[in-house]
Amino acid sequence: xxxxxxxxxxxxxxxxxxxxxxxxxxxxxxxxxxxxxxxxxxxxxxxxxxxxxxxxxxxxxxxxxxxxxxxxxxxxxxxxxxxxxxxxxxxx
Amino acid sequence: xxxxxxxxxxxxxxxxxxxxxxxxxxxxxxxxxxxxxxxxxxxxxxxxxxxxxxxxxxxxxxxxxxxxxxxxxxxxxxxxxxxxxxxxxxxxxxxxxxxxxxxxxxxxxxxxxxxxxxxxxxxxxxxxxxxxxxxxxxxxxxxxxxxxxxxxxxxxxxxxxxxxxxxxxxxxxxxxxxxxxxxxxxxxxxxxxxxxxxxxxxxxxxxxxxxxxxx
Numbered sequence: 001x002x003x004x005x006x007x008x009x010x011x012x013x014x015x016x017x018x019x020x021x022x023x024x025x026x027x028x029x030x031x032x033x034x035x036x037x038x039x040x041x042x043x044x045x046x047x048x049x050x051x052x053x054x055x056x057x058x059x060x061x062x063x064x065x066x067x068x069x070x071x072x073x074x075x076x077x078x079x080x081x082x083x084x085x086x087x088x089x090x091x092x
Numbered sequence: 093x094x095x096x097x098x099x100x101x102x103x104x105x106x107x108x109x110x111x112x113x114x115x116x117x118x119x120x121x122x123x124x125x126x127x128x129x130x131x132x133x134x135x136x137x138x139x140x141x142x143x144x145x146x147x148x149x150x151x152x153x154x155x156x157x158x159x160x161x162x163x164x165x166x167x168x169x170x171x172x173x174x175x176x177x178x179x180x181x182x183x184x185x186x187x188x189x190x191x192x193x194x195x196x197x198x199x200x201x202x203x204x205x206x207x208x209x210x211x212x213x214x215x216x217x218x219x220x221x222x223x224x225x226x227x228x229x230x231x232x233x234x235x236x237x238x239x240x241x242x243x244x245x246x247x248x249x250x251x252x253x254x255x256x257x258x259x260x261x262x263x264x265x266x267x268x269x270x271x272x273x274x275x276x277x278x279x280x281x282x283x284x285x286x287x288x289x290x291x292x293x294x295x296x297x298x299x300x301x302x303x304x305x306x307x
Contacts, residue, residue, distance in 0.1 A: 011174060015173075063119070077130065
């Protein structure tokens, strides 16, 4: 079977990056960026999630259909939240 | 998950080869994870709506959570994702010792997370922050603050349930690994268990800023 074996160093590197992003998240939270705050925090969270999905969950090596399944979850959630907000944010 | 009669060299009956079997398992797990995204997604939508309507109250409520404990918990889960990824890697190279060791480490890190969560819940009980049954809160924002805590307990509670289930899966994988049930050619349960665990981690990566870092 030819499953690619990722080097330990790569996993450690991704983990270090994730920890650094965690520190960044907490530091940014204390900076009090006002209305931009939640967007920054969520953007960092999305980068972290992307790293976990790509490297730890092996989407990098997965079949195209598998990646499509993974992305569909995110897309459906975006539609759920996005369309809901078009209602609530447009109310007086 | 074709465990019974599964040998190390042959795919289960319905598959052409081991590669197809693994890809089918992977696809199926991601399909399940997509449904899980939408399960938590419903709670995220509710959170989004109510936070939009009560930004100051949500910030006020968030300050009652222990940010340092939340940060430590996030680090523990990220660590456990690393250890489970290393467990999967060990399974891929056929290392029974490595697989077992990293699964055990994952269990310990995940268990520590739940321990800290239990401490937090206990503190919240003492502080009178349990909506409905034990909610003592002074101030003009008491109602939306209680709403925040409904969401907090619903979201972290659902997440904790997933963690308990995930730890159960990891424990079973550990036992199977020690019993030499996995090999370089076939270790799908470890791969799929790992995917589930990573998902639980990713959910927390979003719960943490939304609940602990408001305002």
